[in-house]
Amino acid sequence: MAHWxxxxxPHGQVEAWHALPSGTPRGGLVVIQEIFGxxxxxREVAEDFAAQGYEVLAPAFFDxxxxxxxxxxxxxxxxxxxxxxxxxxxDKALDVVAAAATVLAPAGKVGTVGYCWGGTIALLSAIxxxxxxxxxxGARNTRFLDETPRAPVMFHFGERDRSIPPEAVQQHRxxxxxxxxxxxxxxxxxxxxxxxxxxxxxxxxxxxxxLGFFAEHLR
Numbered sequence: 001m002a003h004w005x006x007x008x009x010p011h012g013q014v015e016a017w018h019a020l021p022s023g024t025p026r027g028g029l030v031v032i033q034e035i036f037g038x039x040x041x042x043r044e045v046a047e048d049f050a051a052q053g054y055e056v057l058a059p060a061f062f063d064x065x066x067x068x069x070x071x072x073x074x075x076x077x078x079x080x081x082x083x084x085x086x087x088x089x090x091d092k093a094l095d096v097v098a099a100a101a102t103v104l105a106p107a108g109k110v111g112t113v114g115y116c117w118g119g120t121i122a123l124l125s126a127i128x129x130x131x132x133x134x135x136x137x138g139a140r141n142t143r144f145l146d147e148t149p150r151a152p153v154m155f156h157f158g159e160r161d162r163s164i165p166p167e168a169v170q171q172h173r174x175x176x177x178x179x180x181x182x183x184x185x186x187x188x189x190x191x192x193x194x195x196x197x198x199x200x201x202x203x204x205x206x207x208x209x210x211l212g213f214f215a216e217h218l219r
Contacts, residue, residue, distance in 0.1 A: 001019070001020045002017060002018060002019040002020065002043065002046065002047050002050065003017075003018055004016070004017060004018070005017075005018040005057075007057065007059055007096070007099055007100060007103065008099060009064075009092075009095055009096050009099040010095045010099070011064050011092050011095060011096075012063075012064065013063070014059050014060050014061065014063035014064060014096060015038075015059075015060045015063055015067075015068075016038075016057045016058055016059040016060060016100060017031075017038055017042070017043045017046050017056075017057070017058040017060075018055075018056070018057055019043075019046040019047045019049070019050035019055075019056040019057075019058075020050055020055055020056075021050050021051070021052075021053045021054060021055060022051075023053070025053065025054060025055040025107035025108060026053040026054060026108065026215075026218065027053075027054055027055075027107055027108040027109050027110065027111065027214065027218030027219075028054060028055045028056070028057075028101065028104025028105065028107040028108060028109070028110040028111070028218075029046075029049050029054045029055070029056045029057075029104070029110070029111055029112065029113060029214070029218075030056075030057055030058075030059070030097050030100045030101055030104065030110065030111075030112040030113075030125070030131070031045055031046045031049065031056055031057070031058040031112075031113055031114070031118075032058075032059075032061075032093075032097065032112055032113065032114030032115070032117075032118030032119075032121045032122050032125075033058065033059075033060075033061060033114075033115070033117070033118050034081075034115045034116040034117060034118055034189070034192070035071070035077075035078065035081030035082060035084070035085055035116060035117050036070065036071040036072075036073065036077055036081055037060060037062050037069050037070040037071055037081075038058050038059070038060045038070070039070040039071075040194075041192055041193060041194055042058050042115075043058065044193070045058070045113075045115075045191075046058040048207075049113070052211055054107070054214070054218075055104055055107035057100040057103060057104060059096050059097070059099075059100050061085075061088050061093055061096055062084050062088065064087075064088050064092055064096070065084055065087045065088060066084070069084070073194070073195055081117075085117045090121070090124060093121050093124075094121065094124055094125065094128060094129060097112060097121065097125050097129060097131070098129055101129065101131060108218065109132075109217070109218040109219070110131055110218070111131050111132040111133055111134070111151075111214055111217060111218050112125040112126075112131050112132075112133040112134070113133065113134040113135075113136070113210060114133070114134075114135060114136065114138070115136045115137065115189070115191060115192070116136070116137055116138070116139070116188070116189065117138075117140070118136075118138075119135040119136045119137055119138025119139075119141065120135065120138035120139070120140040120141050120144070121138075122134060122135045122136075122138070122153075123135045123138055123141050123144060123149075123153055123155075124144060125151075126149040126150065126151040126152065126153045127144060127147045127148070127149045127150065128147075128150070129150075129151075130150035130151045131151055132151045132152050132153075132213070132214070132217035132218060133151065133152075133153050133154075134153070134154045134155075134156070134210045134213055134214075135153055135154070135155050135156070136156045136191055136206070137156065137157055137158060137161055137163075137164060137188050137189065137190075138155075138164075139161075139163040139164050139168075139188075141155075141168075141172065142168050142171050142172075145171055145172065145175040145176060146175065149176065149179070151217070152179065152213070152217050153176065153179045154179065154180045154181075154182070154209065154210065154213045155169075155172050155179065155180065155181040155182065156182050156184065156191075156206045156209075156210075157169050157181070157182070157183045157184070158183070158184050158185075158186035158187045158188055158190045158197075158199070158202070159183050159184065159185055159186065160185070160186060160187040161186075161187055161188040162188075163188055164188070169181065169183060180209075180213075182206065182209060184199065184202035184205065184206065185199070185202065186199035186202040187199070190202045190203055190206075191203045191206060191207075
């Protein structure tokens with residue numbers, strides 16, 4: 001079961017896609033969007049994690065700037081998405097994650113999973129909020145790697161991702177050697193089931209590893 005709900009944050013209300021498991025939750029997950037908004041793909045991701053037993057919230061971070069916004073996967077969508085994540089900023093985004101985590105707390109221990117821009121917000125959720133997190137292809141991660149995470153993080157990258165060169169991936173291994181960093185024969189956004197970058201085998205393996213991570217750290 002999934003539906004839109006309203007989430008109160010320190011910066012005003014945002015909508016969030018709320019996906020519920022069929023039985024007692026095994027924990028809570030905040031799904032953190034790419035730069036295109038909480039579109040059908042993000043909702044699908046949230047519902048998949050709910051099917052695995054987690055209560056999930058996918059906040060519409062762009063509601064802090066403009067309500068009900070879902071962007072197309074084209075150059076205009078990328079340009080507008082980059083503008084919006086700049087306007088939202090890191091601190092407000094983390095406040096939204098914290099608000100969602102508070103709502104999910106009755107489900108048990110809470111973690112995050114994020115993609116692209118959301119991958120970096122997921123990393124910061126582990127660093128600054130202490131939430132176990134999985135970060136998919138966060139191109140902005142490197143600027144935060146000198147901060148010490150308060151919770152475990154797992155990283156997923158594509159070896160053909162030009163926005164995250166091998167030396168950037170290596171920085172994750174060098175500066176956070178206690179965390180798991182995986183690289184796949186794939187490009188950026190390999191988990192997104194729509195679009196030409198989708199790599200189903202890589203997406204499947206990353207999903208399995210992510211579910212194992214949450215099974216361990218949200219017990």
